[in-house]
Amino acid sequence: xxxxxxxxxxxxxxxxxxxxxxxxxxxxxxxxxxxxxxxxxxxxxxxxxxxxxxxxxxxxxxxxxxxxxxxxxxxxxxxxxxxxxxxxxxxxxxxxxxxxxxxxxxxxxxxxxxxxxxxxxxxxxxxxxxxxxxxxxxxxxxxxxxxxxxxxxxxxxxxxxxxxxxxxxxxxxxxxxxxxxxxxxxxxxxxxxxxxxxxxxxxxxxxxxxxxxxxxxxxxxxxxxxxxxxxxxxxxxxxxxxxxxxxxxxxxxxxxxxxxxxxxxxxxxxxxxxxxxxxxxxxxxxxxxxxxxxxxxxxxxxxxxxxxxxxxxxxxxxxxxxxxxxxxxxxxxxxxxxxxxxxxxxxxxxxxxxxxxxxxxxxxxxxxxxxxxxxxxxxxxxxxxxxxxxxxxx
Amino acid sequence: xxxxxxxxxxxxxxxxxxxxxxxxxxxxxxxxxxxxxxxxxxxxxxxxxxxxxxxxxxxxxxxxxxxxxxxxxxxxxxxxxxxxxxxxxxxxxxxxxxxxxxxxxxxxxxxxxxxxxxxxxxxxxxxxxxxxxxxxxxxxxxxxxxxxxxxxxxxxxxxxxxxxxxxxxxxxxxxxxxxxxxxxxxxx
Numbered sequence: 001x002x003x004x005x006x007x008x009x010x011x012x013x014x015x016x017x018x019x020x021x022x023x024x025x026x027x028x029x030x031x032x033x034x035x036x037x038x039x040x041x042x043x044x045x046x047x048x049x050x051x052x053x054x055x056x057x058x059x060x061x062x063x064x065x066x067x068x069x070x071x072x073x074x075x076x077x078x079x080x081x082x083x084x085x086x087x088x089x090x091x092x093x094x095x096x097x098x099x100x101x102x103x104x105x106x107x108x109x110x111x112x113x114x115x116x117x118x119x120x121x122x123x124x125x126x127x128x129x130x131x132x133x134x135x136x137x138x139x140x141x142x143x144x145x146x147x148x149x150x151x152x153x154x155x156x157x158x159x160x161x162x163x164x165x166x167x168x169x170x171x172x173x174x175x176x177x178x179x180x181x182x183x184x185x186x187x188x189x190x191x192x193x194x195x196x197x198x199x200x201x202x203x204x205x206x207x208x209x210x211x212x213x214x215x216x217x218x219x220x221x222x223x224x225x226x227x228x229x230x231x232x233x234x235x236x237x238x239x240x241x242x243x244x245x246x247x248x249x250x251x252x253x254x255x256x257x258x259x260x261x262x263x264x265x266x267x268x269x270x271x272x273x274x275x276x277x278x279x280x281x282x283x284x285x286x287x288x289x290x291x292x293x294x295x296x297x298x299x300x301x302x303x304x305x306x307x308x309x310x311x312x313x314x315x316x317x318x319x320x321x322x323x324x325x326x327x328x329x330x331x332x333x334x335x336x337x338x339x340x341x342x343x344x345x346x347x348x349x350x351x352x353x354x355x356x357x358x359x360x361x362x363x364x365x366x367x368x369x370x371x372x373x374x375x376x377x378x379x380x381x382x383x384x385x386x387x388x389x390x391x392x393x394x
Numbered sequence: 395x396x397x398x399x400x401x402x403x404x405x406x407x408x409x410x411x412x413x414x415x416x417x418x419x420x421x422x423x424x425x426x427x428x429x430x431x432x433x434x435x436x437x438x439x440x441x442x443x444x445x446x447x448x449x450x451x452x453x454x455x456x457x458x459x460x461x462x463x464x465x466x467x468x469x470x471x472x473x474x475x476x477x478x479x480x481x482x483x484x485x486x487x488x489x490x491x492x493x494x495x496x497x498x499x500x501x502x503x504x505x506x507x508x509x510x511x512x513x514x515x516x517x518x519x520x521x522x523x524x525x526x527x528x529x530x531x532x533x534x535x536x537x538x539x540x541x542x543x544x545x546x547x548x549x550x551x552x553x554x555x556x557x558x559x560x561x562x563x564x565x566x567x568x569x570x571x572x573x574x575x576x577x578x579x580x581x582x
Contacts, residue, residue: 024472024475030424031424031459095475096475097474101475295533295549296529296549296552297549299554300551300569301553302553302554310568311572311579314569314573317549317551318547318576383452384571385578387458387481389453390450391450394560394564
């Protein structure tokens with residue numbers, strides 16, 4: 001049985017490096033997946049395929065000279081804070097980064113490097129980090145590994161056919177607009193939401209009853225705790241205006257059926273009840289043309305999911321904006337925006353108008369400008385979109 | 395645009411960086427022997443220190459490299475090689491440590507040059523064991539901690555997370571992506 005040939009392992013000799021620097025290179029080599037580099041141990045006699053020398057260490061010059069004499073033809077990559085140091089070898093400017101180290105090593109492997117006896121005038125190449133590796137994979141100059149270049153340019157006849165077969169572009173999504181006359185509003189201070197907001201403000205344990213006697217919530221705002229026997233569907237029903245709910249101080253005799261009782265955080269309840277109370281309407285606290293901004297992100301991993309909440313949090317954390325501008329720029333559904341704003345406001349996360357803050361460094365018009373800049377960066381947005389799709393699909 | 399990119403995970407030892415990267419990576423993560431107690435010379439004669447590496451392969455080509463920095467503070471010299479370019483920094487903090495505020499200050503300052511250009515997202519772990527500081531507490535601390543820093547996103551996402559919970563880790567990364575550009579995937 002012939003074992004599969006493992007990925008070629010290139011042995012690298014460290015010159016002028018202490019334990020810490022060697023550890024950094026070992027870590028970097030482990031993180032590099034295109035090729036296997038292995039840093040040789042001190043005292044190891046195995047022949048090196050290349051060397052990396054830290055020119056800034058006192059012993060580097062002598063060690064490098066010895067290495068070159070004993071291993072002629074082995075390429076060397078030097079590193080230094082001063083890449084203009086006269087060297088026959090390419091010099092990588094410190095601090096070393098993953099993004100420059102490996103292209104430099106790959107470039108070194110493609111070159112036929114022979115040591116030159118007299119130090120030369122530094123070439124332009126030593127003033128700059130080495131350029132990135134070529135797009136095609138690096139391969140040794142071995143005829144056995146070369147393949148004929150495939151025919152990539154189609155014949156003229158095939159080009160005509162290809163031109164006629166261009167698939168139609170998909171229709172762009174409909175533009176979302178927000179017509180002021182279509183916006184409905186709601187009062188967050190009434191109904192279940194209004195009662196919960198009062199409890200949060202007053203910071204006193206309380207009970208909410210349906211009618212006079214039907215205990216539905218026991219609340220401890222200081223502990224951020226709520227106990228209830230209601231399921232989500234029942235709570236959503238309570239959010240409809242017209243339900244007769246009453247708020248009173250908690251009595252020692254108050255209790256819920258332990259078999260049906262469940263516990264939530266007050267924050268999570270407020271967040272959800274605000275969105276259910278909004279039902280796609282704009283809170284009367286928020287002017288349609290007034291600017292709002294997030295003073296903090298909501299703790300979205302521990303709150304009920306609302307559509308577009310991540311996107312809207314990122315947008316409003318970045319700069320203040322009005323609901324009208326937000327719909328225009330982000331193309332979110334107004335109902336999702338209004339539900340999010342109601343939920344964020346219920347947790348006192350919104351900052352209104354021109355309130356000054358060290359973090360509110362951007363002006364409302366910056367939101368439009370920055371969004372336009374983002375829209376222009378189409379290749380980057382495409383790449384980010386692919387990552388988004390990947391993460392969302394995990 | 396170069397279509398390989400990276401996300402750096404950092405934070406103290408044991409906070410959940412390895413679990414978080416493992417939750418995302420398409421390949422088994424590469425970790426050194428997690429001898430987290432010391433940067434010791436092992437019997438092979440070289441140093442070992444815990445660090446992690448994973449890859450997200452994107453449809454149509456391109457990769458996102460996931461780097462988990464060694465968490466011990468005295469290994470901060472090893473972080474520099476990772477901190478250029480990339481999409482952003484995910485800082486995970488452990489609520490059961492004696493001084494999480496100090497940890498937040500340390501790591502944000504350690505990456506001060508990096509977070510000028512890329513956004514940071516903060517994940518608070520082990521809140522089931524120690525509820526305070528809450529994410530709101532951390533947000534309140536942030537202006538004082540970052541008074542001498544320039545951050546691309548001075549109001550970063552701060553979420554409770556469990557590094558073993560894939561949904562939590564996904565939300566950290568999604569928040570990072572939207573912090574770069576809230577418009578990605580818009581209008582679908």
